[in-house]
Amino acid sequence: MMTATNTGKPLRIAGLTKTYETRSGETVEALGPVSVDVEAGEFLVIVGPTGCGKSTLLQVLAGFLKPTAGAALVGGQPITGPSVDRSMVFQSYALFPWLSVLENVEFGLARKEIPPRRRRELALHHLRLVGLHDFANKSIDELSGGMKQRVAIARAFAVEPSIMLMDEPFGALDALTRRFLQRELLRIWQEQRRTVVFITHSVIEAIFLADRILVMSSRPGRIKAEWRVDAPRPRDVTSEELRGLEREIYALLDEELAKSFDIELSAGASAGE
Amino acid sequence: MRSRAATSAAPFATTVRIPFAATARSLPFLYAAVTIVLIWQFVVILTKPDPSVLPQPITVAWTLGHLLRDGELGLDTAYSLGRVISAWLLSAIVAIPLGLLMGSSRRLERLINPFVELLRPISPLAWIPLAILWFGIGESGKIFVVFIGTFFPMLLSTIAGVKGIDPILLHAGQVFGCTTRVALFLRVMVPASMPSIVVGLRVAFGTGWAAIIAAELVAAHTGLGYLIANGMDILRADEVLAGMIAIGVLGFLFDTFFRYLQGRYARNAG
Ligand SMILES: Nc1ncnc2c1ncn2[C@@H]1O[C@H](COP(=O)(O)OP(=O)(O)OP(=O)(O)O)[C@@H](O)[C@H]1O
Ligand SMILES: [Mg+2]
Numbered sequence: 001m002m003t004a005t006n007t008g009k010p011l012r013i014a015g016l017t018k019t020y021e022t023r024s025g026e027t028v029e030a031l032g033p034v035s036v037d038v039e040a041g042e043f044l045v046i047v048g049p050t051g052c053g054k055s056t057l058l059q060v061l062a063g064f065l066k067p068t069a070g071a072a073l074v075g076g077q078p079i080t081g082p083s084v085d086r087s088m089v090f091q092s093y094a095l096f097p098w099l100s101v102l103e104n105v106e107f108g109l110a111r112k113e114i115p116p117r118r119r120r121e122l123a124l125h126h127l128r129l130v131g132l133h134d135f136a137n138k139s140i141d142e143l144s145g146g147m148k149q150r151v152a153i154a155r156a157f158a159v160e161p162s163i164m165l166m167d168e169p170f171g172a173l174d175a176l177t178r179r180f181l182q183r184e185l186l187r188i189w190q191e192q193r194r195t196v197v198f199i200t201h202s203v204i205e206a207i208f209l210a211d212r213i214l215v216m217s218s219r220p221g222r223i224k225a226e227w228r229v230d231a232p233r234p235r236d237v238t239s240e241e242l243r244g245l246e247r248e249i250y251a252l253l254d255e256e257l258a259k260s261f262d263i264e265l266s267a268g269a270s271a272g273e
Numbered sequence: 274m275r276s277r278a279a280t281s282a283a284p285f286a287t288t289v290r291i292p293f294a295a296t297a298r299s300l301p302f303l304y305a306a307v308t309i310v311l312i313w314q315f316v317v318i319l320t321k322p323d324p325s326v327l328p329q330p331i332t333v334a335w336t337l338g339h340l341l342r343d344g345e346l347g348l349d350t351a352y353s354l355g356r357v358i359s360a361w362l363l364s365a366i367v368a369i370p371l372g373l374l375m376g377s378s379r380r381l382e383r384l385i386n387p388f389v390e391l392l393r394p395i396s397p398l399a400w401i402p403l404a405i406l407w408f409g410i411g412e413s414g415k416i417f418v419v420f421i422g423t424f425f426p427m428l429l430s431t432i433a434g435v436k437g438i439d440p441i442l443l444h445a446g447q448v449f450g451c452t453t454r455v456a457l458f459l460r461v462m463v464p465a466s467m468p469s470i471v472v473g474l475r476v477a478f479g480t481g482w483a484a485i486i487a488a489e490l491v492a493a494h495t496g497l498g499y500l501i502a503n504g505m506d507i508l509r510a511d512e513v514l515a516g517m518i519a520i521g522v523l524g525f526l527f528d529t530f531f532r533y534l535q536g537r538y539a540r541n542a543g
Contacts, residue, residue, distance in 0.1 A: 064444060082447035094445035098464040111450025111460075159449065 008195030009085075009162035011038040011061070015070035017220070018056050029220040030056045033070060036214065036223060040162075041193035045206040047249065048216030048224075049257040054199045057221070058167045061197060062088055074163060084108050087161035089169040093148040095140045101151050102127065102136040108159040126154040129188050146177035150184070157188055164189075166198040170205065182208055186233060203249050204237050215252050218260030225252055302525075328511040337515040345500070346519055352495040354523075356412065356488075357481045360419035364477065368427035369470060375428075376435025377462055389428065397422030397484040401491055410492040415485060422484030423477035430473025434466030468535075475531035482524050497523075 017032035031053035038044050048054050059065040061072055063082040072079045074086065087108070095104050105123035114122065127133045130150035140148065149169060156164060170178045182205060189196060200206055206213045210229050217224040227249070229235075231242060310330050316322075317329050324332065340346040375382045400421050408414030438461075446461035489498025497520050504512030 062444070062448060064447070082444075082452065084448070084450045086448070088445070088448045090441055090445065092439075092441055094439075094441045096442065096445070096461070096464070098467060107460075108449035111452075111456070155449065 007160065007162070007192055008041040009075035010040045011036075011163055011195055011197070012073045012076075013037075013057075013061075013070070014073070016057070016060060016067050016072060017069045018053065018060060018065060019068045020056075031060075031219075031221050034216075034221065034223055035070075038195055038197065040195055043189060043196045043198065043209060043211045044214065045198045045200060045210035045212070046214045046216060047200060047203060047206050047253065048221055049218050049253060049260045050201075051260060052216045052219050052256070053221035054216060055167055058088075058165050058197065058199060061163070062086055062165055084112055084159045085161050086163045086165060087156040087159050089149070089152050089156045089164070089166045091168040091171050093145075093152050095148055095151055095155070097140045099140070100136070101132060101138050101140065101143070104140065104151055105155045105158050108155060112159060122158050123154075126158040127151075129157070129191075130154045130184060146173055146181065149173060149181060153181070153185065153188070157192065157194070160192075161194060164194050164196045166196065168199055168201065171201065178205070183234065185209070190233070203246050203253070206249070207242050207245055208235055208237050213249065215249060215256075218256045224256065325508045325510055328514065333511050333514045333518070336509075336511040337518060340500075340512070340515055340519075346515075349495060349497045349500045349516075350519065350523065352493075353482075353485050353489065353497045356415050356496065357419055357478070357485045360416040360485075361423050361474075361478055361481050363416070364420050364423040364427055364481075365474065368424050368473075368477075369431050372428045372431025372470075372473075373435055373458070373463060373466065376432040376466065377458060382432070389425070393425050397480070398487045401488055404488070405492050410494075414492060415488045415496075418488040419481045419484045423481040426477040426480055427470075427473040430476065431466065431470050434469025434473075435462055437469065438462060438465045471531075471535050475528065475535060478527055478531060479524065482520075482527065486520055 013034055013036045015033045015035055017034075018030050020028040020030055022028060034057065036044075046054055046057070056065065060067050061079065063079050063086065079086070096107065099107065102120075102123055105126055106119050109119040109122055124133060124136065127136055130153055132147060132150055132154065135143065135147065135151075140151070143151065152169070170181055173181065186209060198206075198209060207229060213227045213229060214223050215225045215227075216222065227245060229242075229245070231239070235242060237243075237246070313330050317327060320327075337346075371385070375385055397418050400418050404414040404417045408417060442461055442465055443457060446457050451457040451460050485496065486498040486501075489496035490502045493499040497516055501513045501516035501520075504510070504516060
């Protein structure tokens with residue numbers, strides 16, 4: 001809708017699985033196999049029942065975890081470890097409390113060896129994008145939860161990543177703040193067109209934000225279904241069409257959630273024998 | 274109208290509230306001090322002890338004033354404090370880097386922790402005889418004892434600080450460009466464990482202050498510990514008590530100062 005240049009890179013996830021080994025030697029199949037192709041600049045939202053492996057998937061994409069099988073490629077290059085090129089917004093903000101708001105946003109820029117002058121400019125620009133320009137010199141604990149997450153968003157976008165990974169970034173916020181930040185996020189994304197992989201428990205949030213919604217099955221998580229959402233932004237999620245989509249997605253999630261609870265119950269039963 | 278009322282009230286509120294808060298905070302300590310003096314006085318009246326065993330509070334206050342005026346107390350305080358500070362700094366230089374490394378490397382911790390656990394239960398006071406044998410009664414022996422006394426609180430606090438870092442902060446550090454272990458260590462682990470390190474510094478200063486007095490009791494010609502040991506030798510309980518009061522008040526003041534620093538640091542660090 002805007003004449004934004006596409007600054008994201010495509011992400012290819014091919015046959016990705018992750019199996020955890022617990023201390024007691026048991027194995028937990030957490031994920032997959034999952035195969036997805038995300039276009040450059042696409043806003044992809046993933047929903048799925050709790051414990052299905054969404055965070056695991058994002059940690060593999062961030063480079064914190066090695067996949068057990070399969071691969072993830074960014075712009076054709078396999079992911080080998082964490083990189084500023086794949087930025088992240090965490091549910092619990094993960095801001096550095098010993099740094100000021102501005103220093104938090106500058107942190108990644110300093111590691112990219114951007115000269116101090118330019119660093120400051122970029123950081124202030126991104127703080128302006130999230131409306132916290134006036135709070136640049138405040139310390140983190142002077143901010144509300146919503147403001148912290150805006151700083152985290154500014155920090156993540158400031159490093160100009162090709163891919164933005166967001167694991168339930170608004171999960172800890174109240175409904176109003178959440179609504180506000182969803183709009184802010186969309187505005188920044190529309191301006192910069194980075195590739196986004198966004199995880200949420202909120203179906204409405206998915207519908208409001210996504211170019212494409214993936215629904216995952218219960219653990220080990222696979223792609224169960226996908227929807228492309230073409231409605232123009234800003235979207236009215238109370239429209240008849242989007243309400244219908246919401247009902248469809250919930251029907252599927254309910255089914256998967258029931259399964260995941262069955263798994264838990266039977267596992268508990270066998271452990272008790 | 275309303276804004277004018279607010280501005281005219283503000284200076285009044287600030288000038289009154291700050292001293293009030295300070296007074297309110299010191300009130301419990303004042304209460305404790307007054308109670309101790311009252312009980313002491315009461316015991317003296319009831320049992321009428323020999324003044325060389327238990328003098329009156331007023332006599333001790335007099336002696337304290339005298340010691341202050343002739344500069345003896347100031348000099349002994351300077352000696353004791355100088356020893357504690359040098360040993361405490363020396364200890365910090367060793368314990369903090371070691372704690373940071375032990376907290377971040379499980380292998381190093383496994384290598385060194387057994388030594389720590391074996392040596393830690395030996396009170397710094399138990400090292401005094403050995404310190405005298407090794408170093409005589411010069412400065413190095415006392416610094417050695419205080420070093421032992423300050424080392425373990427600092428080390429343990431630093432290790433706990435590193436281990437208590439929220440793993441999500443380490444992830445954030447990695448995402449935002451700390452790609453090597455060294456970068457992550459310097460940029461995230463060290464600052465994140467700072468509040469806990471400051472606690473260690475404070476606690477260690479307290480144990481160091483206790484240790485120096487003990488060391489000076491047996492092996493010194495200067496310092497507050499020597500002052501009270503000497504008071505005992507010349508049967509001057511008033512000097513002993515005056516010295517004890519000085520030790521207590523100074524220890525309390527140092528701790529209050531460190532708490533203040535800690536509070537400031539915590540506010541900056543969140
Ligand atoms: N380090 C680990 N070791 C063993 N098992 C793990 C580990 N981390 C996660 N798991 C298991 O893997 C599965 C997927 O976990 P994950 O955190 O990816 O789920 P999720 O979809 O993000 O859940 P939620 O929606 O509740 O955040 C879960 O069953 C979890 O118990
Ligand atoms: Mg999760």
